[in-house]
Amino acid sequence: xxxxxxxxxxxxxxxxxxxxxxxxxxxxxxxxxxxxxxxxxxxxxxxxxxxxxxxxxxxxxxxxxxxxxxxxxxxxxxxxxxxxxxxxxxxxxxxxxxxxxxxxxxxxxxxxxxxxxxxxxxxxxxxxxxxxxxxxxxxxxxxxxxxxxxxxxxxxxxxxxxxxx
Ligand code: S3P
Numbered sequence: 001x002x003x004x005x006x007x008x009x010x011x012x013x014x015x016x017x018x019x020x021x022x023x024x025x026x027x028x029x030x031x032x033x034x035x036x037x038x039x040x041x042x043x044x045x046x047x048x049x050x051x052x053x054x055x056x057x058x059x060x061x062x063x064x065x066x067x068x069x070x071x072x073x074x075x076x077x078x079x080x081x082x083x084x085x086x087x088x089x090x091x092x093x094x095x096x097x098x099x100x101x102x103x104x105x106x107x108x109x110x111x112x113x114x115x116x117x118x119x120x121x122x123x124x125x126x127x128x129x130x131x132x133x134x135x136x137x138x139x140x141x142x143x144x145x146x147x148x149x150x151x152x153x154x155x156x157x158x159x160x161x162x163x164x165x
Contacts (some may be wrong), residue, residue: 002066003018004075005072010104010109026142028071029071031059042116056082059078080142086142098139
């Protein structure tokens, strides 16, 4: 059994996933981390050398492999970009969309200096909005639970998830 967290960059997939895994005494599987281990370089370097399409293919393979994983799965923000991934997520019983207002997402991404994101770091808010807007409906239709994280503390978000799953 696993729970899959989806949502835009900065939505809290990694942080909430870690806290949720701790609470449930289970493991967290972080897609970005798994992919970095597989490709042997940073995601930013991979995007620069091989492009986003190639990254998306790796992401799809990792999603398919995640069927056998127990625990909490923190996906990357672009997981909903491929049709086959949307179908996979729609057929999964526990997919949670962590959503937040764009201003808050941008604020969190800008604050996160450790994580260089090719689709957000050193981009303007208008450029990030262009990536964000077409994804909203994809996140919504790929999830069976939506949690708004805009103004909530991580601990409260985790409690809300535990109350609802
Ligand atoms: C991406 C989000 C990133 C990472 C890559 C692409 C996206 O993950 O997978 O930079 O397309 O939204 P996070 O959502 O964990 O930042």
